[in-house]
Each structure stands twice: as structure tokens, then as C-alpha cells.
Amino acid sequence: MELTNENVLGKIIEQFGEENITDAVNPDGIMTFQTNRQTIHELIKYLRDDKELQISFLTTMCGIHYPEQKDKELCMMYQLHSLRHNYRLRIKVYFPISDPVMPTMTDLYATANWMEREAYDFFGIVFAGHPNLIRILNVEDMEYHPMLKQYPLEDQTREDKVNTFFGR
Amino acid sequence: MATETKKVELDGLDQFRENLDLKLQDKHNENLTTLNLGPTHPAxxxxxxxxxxxxxxxxxxxxxxxxxxxxxxxxxxxxxxFYQITPLTDRMNYCSSPINNMGYHMSVEKLLGIEIPKRAQYIRVIMMELARISDHLICNSILGVDSGAFTGFLYVMQERENIYDIYEEVCGARLTTNMGRIGGMERDLSPKALYLIGEFLKRFPKVWAEFEKMLTRNRIFIDRTTDVGAISAERALSYGFTGPNLRATGVDYDVRVMNPYSSYDDFEFEIPVGSKGDTYDRFLVRNAEVWESLKIIEQAYKNLPEGSYHADAPHYYLPPKQEVYRNMEALIYHFKIVMGEIDAPVGEVYHSVEGGNGELGFYIISDGGRTPYRLHFRRPCFIYYQAYTEMIKGGQLADAILTLSSLNVIAGELDA
Structure with missing residues (x-):
């Protein structure tokens, strides 16, 4: 079976219902849609195990922070790849920063382990069920999650680096 | 005066130690020794x-x-x-910086929707394959060093110098290259660069054949590397392996063939695969890939198309310096680009290239500003290094060193 955006989306919606699979777009040739925290684990398991789809390679995942979106401040992006069909797929889950809990994918993909630790380290996303959720690249006693947008790159209290001409 | 010792409270560190204790099995078993390998260890x-x-x-x-x-x-x-991010990328995998640079440029070009002329694509292919050769050359020769054969390392290091000379002629730098620009190459290949590439193509096959002759059928080397650090194809896929390490297990996934970029579909080459996924297979796959890279460079060098070495994208590609002095429009573009006042369109892009160690991906989210809203690097080293524990368990310490070398984990890419 040739995988196209239409028939993959059709199959997923048939399985999980229209209320759980929303906002399908195609920004760069890779179909991107949103789902919710209740569905994501089942969905990735289904994509991996389905005999027709075989979307069974977790290419990457990363957190994204949108401070302006109320109750959708954090986003987790999963990008999957079917090596059999050479078909890529991107899934996003938005959730509030006050409750940054996501289900872990470590039981489905071994590679999710460090990727989730990275997302925890930089965005403070907690993965329920992760076997060893500690910081990975930053020091252990760091008290904040540095990729969140409220932390500017440079120390804003410094006065020796003011550049009034170009604003940076 | 007596010095007072203060007890420093480090909650995070305690937490870390606790986790460590949990991870290390049988910590009370007296027969077991805890050994700290690294962080700065010559091997x-x-x-x-x-x-x-x-x-x-x-x-x-x-x-x-x-x-x-x-x-x-x-x-x-x-x-x-966007243009100032290129120097960050070449500090990731510093053994093959041009691949990182150009992978990033291609991702931004995809976001901007710029078409690159054939000549620029071919020049990129030549530089990327040279980078792949220098990457594999380091990995395989260091594998020799770690198993006790220093000669090969010193011998092929001269060839890496020659590759760096080519880089120097093309972009001015040797290690952290910052090669090319968004929209193509910074300058055309000079006659000297073409000459150096031609010389390299003539000389290198002999050197590499000799290097192979020294190790490939060497009894000591084979005994030392067979079945060391092996991983099955299933586990490798689950761990997200890509590149030579995945191909050594027998899976023929290569981004250059599966999702061709930069005219890779114009060239004839094969994907070498291994079968067992052990250190020896990884060595063989990398060796064979060097020959394939040479084939690609030869084809691109012979069929280098005429034309421009950069895209016609004045908003993003710097005008020639002479124009900046004479032409008002060029001056304005020069100023806007250098000051970073050019906005990128709103969009979301993932582009991946076959890096020295596997699928090197760039995920860019742009909100229409002058900088990316979010840029995520898919760094192959970071992803497959987590399998290291599983690969060395049950083996000996010296095998762990060999496994690490043959995985070709580059610290810059691992930590970004």
C-alpha cells in the first residue's frame, strides 16, 4: 500500500476518532496533526504495530514553548518515519505549563529515553513512567528549565553590553 | 589559624548519586569494583x-x-x-563540519523556498563527500590506534590534511569551516581548489587501499573486533540508529538515497551494509563508504555543470563586495542581511542530510521573525550513544574502548 497523507490520516481518524486527531496541516511535505495526551501513547503504538503503516522509527522529538497560548503553553513534537514506505509524520501535543505531564514512550522506543530526558531538562516536561527522569545535558543542581522563553539568552542585568543602536 | 571546613549541601548531586546507586546493580557485592572511566581519558x-x-x-x-x-x-x-547560526552547526560534528553547514543551509533554503543552481549543488556534494571521507578516516584509523596499530593513523592523517587544504582553499578555514552560504556557495571553486581535488582523487585511492590492506584481513585486528559491541538490527532501530552504525547491522537506510537532496540522485553509488552489527562490521561499512564517496566525488568533479554557484536570492544571499561599493540596491541588501534585519517567512521545516554518523536533521519553526522561533537539531550521536551501555555490558573494558571508537561518538555533536 502506498502511504499518502490522505489515507494515513483517514486510517488514524478511523481508529481514534475525529475529536482526538485535529488540525492536520502539511507545512513542508510532512503531514502534521495534533492529538491529546490521552491518545498519544496508543497512537504511536498503533502506528508502530500496524502491519500496513509500519511507521516504526522514532526520528526525533522535542519540546516547544509558546508562552502566549493560554493553556497550550507547552508542545511536544514527535516525528516518526516509516522506513518501509519512506513516509514521515509529525505529531504535536499541546498542554498547559501548569500541568506539564506527558506519557512516556520509553516502553515503545528505547531511543525515547534520552530524548525525553532532554525535553525534561530544557522544558520541564515530566514524563510519567520514565525509568530515570533526571537532567541530561545541564548540571544536576540547576533550578530552572533553560529553553523556556522567559529566560533570555543573555543576563539582562548586565550594563556593559548595552547596544543602543541595534537593540541587542 | 585553623581552617574550617564547610559542608556543602548539593541536593541535586545527592539525587544524582541516588539514581546512580539505583542503576548500578549489586552495589554491596564485594566482588564488584566501581571504575570511573573518563571524563578526560586519553582512550x-x-x-x-x-x-x-x-x-x-x-x-x-x-x-x-x-x-x-x-x-x-x-x-x-x-x-x-539565520545566517549567524551556521558557525554553531560546524561545532557539532567537527570531524565533518561542511555536512553540518550545508545541511543547515539546505534546511533554511527549504524554509525560504529557494531553488539552488546545479553547479552549487554539485560543489556541495563534492565538499560533503570529502567531509564524509575525513570523518570515516578519523574513525577507522583511531579504531586501529585503540587496537594497537598506530601506523595507519599517522599515514592517513596526511590525507586528512590534504582534505583540510581543500576546505581552506574553498572557504578559508580548516576545521570549523562555516562553508557556503544560505543560497549556495560563498565563492566558486577556484582553479587551485579544482587542482587540489583532482590531485586528491588521484592519490587517495592508493593510500586508502594500503590502509585497508593493513587492517581488513589482519588476523589480530579481526580477532580483536569481531563480535565486540554487537547490536541487532531490531535493537538498533529501536535505539534510533542511523548512518554507518545502522547499516553495519544490515539495514540499508541512507538519507542520500531515500530522500535525495542536493542532486544526490544524479550519482551512481551503492549503500554498503554489514550483517552482524559488531565493531568489525562497522569498520568494513565505513571503509566501503569511503570508496563510494570517492566515486561520488569523481562523478561530480567530472560532470561539474556550468552556471552560477549561488541562487538568485538577493534578500538572503550577500551581494558581491564590489557591487556594495557602487550600487545602492546592493548596499541596502548588504546592510540588511549583515544586520540580520531580513525576516524569514512563517513556517515549519524538517530537513535531514546523511551526516558522518547518520541522519542529521534540522527542525526549524519560524514565526516570521529574523531568528528561528525554535531550532532543534536531530543529532545522531546523541541518539545512538544511549545504546552504549547495552552494547558494552558483558564485554571487557578494552572492548568498551573499541566500541566507543567504532561508534564514532563525537562529543560536540553529542552535547551540542
């Missing part, structure tokens, strides 16, 4: 720390710690205009 070729639990010489468990040269590239990139 690890980079800053890797592994706390090993040893039973005699056999590794029972290992806990890797990474992040020693973490430089927060993803965070820095959120404050920089």
Missing part, C-alpha cells in the same frame, strides 16, 4: 564519562554521563539571525 577521544561496575575485567553495568561540553546551541540559535 575515549573526547569528553565522555562512564561509571562502570566491573566484575574482574567484565563490565556488569555502566552509567554514562554526558553534557560536559554542552554549549546550548538551540538556545543561542533563538537569538541569532
Amino acid at each position: 575515549t577521544h573526547g569528553i565522555f564519562q562512564n561509571i562502570l561496575q566491573m566484575n574482574g575485567e567484565v563490565i556488569v553495568d555502566a552509567v554514562p554521563t554526558i553534557g560536559y561540553i554542552h554549549r546550548a546551541f538551540e538556545k543561542i540559535a533563538e537569538r541569532r539571525p
Whole structure:
């Protein structure tokens, strides 16, 4: 079976219902849609195990922070790849920063382990069920999650680096 | 005066130690020794720390710690205009920086929707394949060093110097190249660069054949590397392996063939695969890939198309300097680009290239500003290094060193 955006989306919606699979777009040739925290684990398991789809390679995942979106401040992006069909797929889950809990994918993909630790380290996303959720690249006693947008790159209290001409 | 010692409270550190204790099995078993390998150890070729639990010489468990040269590239990139991010990328896999540079450029070009002329694509292919050769050359010759054969390393290092001479002629730098620009190459290949590439193509096959002759059928080397650090194809896929390490297990996934970029579909080459996924297979796959890269360079060198070496994209590609002095329009574009005042369109892009170690991906989210809203690097080293524990368990300490070398984990890419 040739995988196209239409028939993959059709199959997923048939399985999980229209209320759980929303906002399908195609920004760069890779179909991107949103789902919710209740569905994501089942969905990735289904994509991996389905005999027709075989979307069974977790290419990457990363957190994204949108401070302006109320109750959708954090986003987790999963990008999957079917090596059999050479078909890529991107899934996003938005959730509030006050409750940054996501289900872990470590039981489905071994590679999710460090990727989730990275997302925890930089965005403070907690993965329920992760076997060893500690910081990975930053020091252990760091008290904040540095990729969140409220932390500017440079120390804003410094006065020796003011550049009034170009604003940076 | 007596000095007072203060007890420093480090909650995070205690937490870390607790986790470590949980991870290390049988910590009360007196037969086991805890050995700290790294972070700065001459045999690890980079800053890797592994706390090993040893039973005699056999590794029972290992806990890797990474992040020693973490430089927060993803965070820095959120404050920089697109063209200023290129120098960050070549500090990731510094053994093959041009691949990183050009992979990043191609991702931004995909976001901007720029078409690149054939000549620029071919020049990119030549430079990327040279980078792949220098990457594999380092990995395989260091594998020789770690198993006791220093000669090959010194011998092929001269060829890496020659590759760096080509880089120098093309872009002015040798290690952290910052090669090319968004929209093509910074300048055309000079006659000297073409001459150097031609000379390299003539000389290198002999050198590489000799290097292969020294190790490939060497009894000691084979005994030393067969069945060392083996991983099955299923586990490798689950761990997200890509590149030579995945191909050594027998899976023929190569981004250059599956999702061709930069005219890779114009060239004839094969994907070498292994079968067992052990250190020896990884060595063979990399060796064979060097020959394939040579084939690609030869084809691109012979069929180098005429035409421009950069895209006609004045908003993003710097005008020639002479024009800037004479032409008002060029001056304005020059100023806007250099000051980073050119906005990128709103969009979301993932582009991946076959890096020295596997699928090197760039995921860019642009909100229409001068910098990316979010830039995520899919760094192959970071993804497959987590399998290291599983690969060295049950083996000996010296095998762990060989496994690390044959995986070609580059600290810069691991920690970004």
C-alpha cells in the first residue's frame, strides 16, 4: 500500500476518532496533526504495530514553548518515519505549563529515553513512567528549565553590553 | 589559624548519586569494583564519562554521563539571525563540519523556498563527500590506534590534511569551516581548489587501499573486533540508529538515497551494509563508504555543470563586495542581511542530510521573525550513544574502548 497523507490520516481518524486527531496541516511535505495526551501513547503504538503503516522509527522529538497560548503553553513534537514506505509524520501535543505531564514512550522506543530526558531538562516536561527522569545535558543542581522563553539568552542585568543602536 | 571546613549541601548531586546507586546493580557485592572511566581519558577521544561496575575485567553495568561540553546551541540559535547560526552547526560534528553547514543551509533554503543552481549543488556534494571521507578516516584509523596499530593513523592523517587544504582553499578555514552560504556557495571553486581535488582523487585511492590492506584481513585486528559491541538490527532501530552504525547491522537506510537532496540522485553509488552489527562490521561499512564517496566525488568533479554557484536570492544571499561599493540596491541588501534585519517567512521545516554518523536533521519553526522561533537539531550521536551501555555490558573494558571508537561518538555533536 502506498502511504499518502490522505489515507494515513483517514486510517488514524478511523481508529481514534475525529475529536482526538485535529488540525492536520502539511507545512513542508510532512503531514502534521495534533492529538491529546490521552491518545498519544496508543497512537504511536498503533502506528508502530500496524502491519500496513509500519511507521516504526522514532526520528526525533522535542519540546516547544509558546508562552502566549493560554493553556497550550507547552508542545511536544514527535516525528516518526516509516522506513518501509519512506513516509514521515509529525505529531504535536499541546498542554498547559501548569500541568506539564506527558506519557512516556520509553516502553515503545528505547531511543525515547534520552530524548525525553532532554525535553525534561530544557522544558520541564515530566514524563510519567520514565525509568530515570533526571537532567541530561545541564548540571544536576540547576533550578530552572533553560529553553523556556522567559529566560533570555543573555543576563539582562548586565550594563556593559548595552547596544543602543541595534537593540541587542 | 585553623581552617574550617564547610559542608556543602548539593541536593541535586545527592539525587544524582541516588539514581546512580539505583542503576548500578549489586552495589554491596564485594566482588564488584566501581571504575570511573573518563571524563578526560586519553582512550575515549573526547569528553565522555562512564561509571562502570566491573566484575574482574567484565563490565556488569555502566552509567554514562554526558553534557560536559554542552554549549546550548538551540538556545543561542533563538537569538541569532539565520545566517549567524551556521558557525554553531560546524561545532557539532567537527570531524565533518561542511555536512553540518550545508545541511543547515539546505534546511533554511527549504524554509525560504529557494531553488539552488546545479553547479552549487554539485560543489556541495563534492565538499560533503570529502567531509564524509575525513570523518570515516578519523574513525577507522583511531579504531586501529585503540587496537594497537598506530601506523595507519599517522599515514592517513596526511590525507586528512590534504582534505583540510581543500576546505581552506574553498572557504578559508580548516576545521570549523562555516562553508557556503544560505543560497549556495560563498565563492566558486577556484582553479587551485579544482587542482587540489583532482590531485586528491588521484592519490587517495592508493593510500586508502594500503590502509585497508593493513587492517581488513589482519588476523589480530579481526580477532580483536569481531563480535565486540554487537547490536541487532531490531535493537538498533529501536535505539534510533542511523548512518554507518545502522547499516553495519544490515539495514540499508541512507538519507542520500531515500530522500535525495542536493542532486544526490544524479550519482551512481551503492549503500554498503554489514550483517552482524559488531565493531568489525562497522569498520568494513565505513571503509566501503569511503570508496563510494570517492566515486561520488569523481562523478561530480567530472560532470561539474556550468552556471552560477549561488541562487538568485538577493534578500538572503550577500551581494558581491564590489557591487556594495557602487550600487545602492546592493548596499541596502548588504546592510540588511549583515544586520540580520531580513525576516524569514512563517513556517515549519524538517530537513535531514546523511551526516558522518547518520541522519542529521534540522527542525526549524519560524514565526516570521529574523531568528528561528525554535531550532532543534536531530543529532545522531546523541541518539545512538544511549545504546552504549547495552552494547558494552558483558564485554571487557578494552572492548568498551573499541566500541566507543567504532561508534564514532563525537562529543560536540553529542552535547551540542
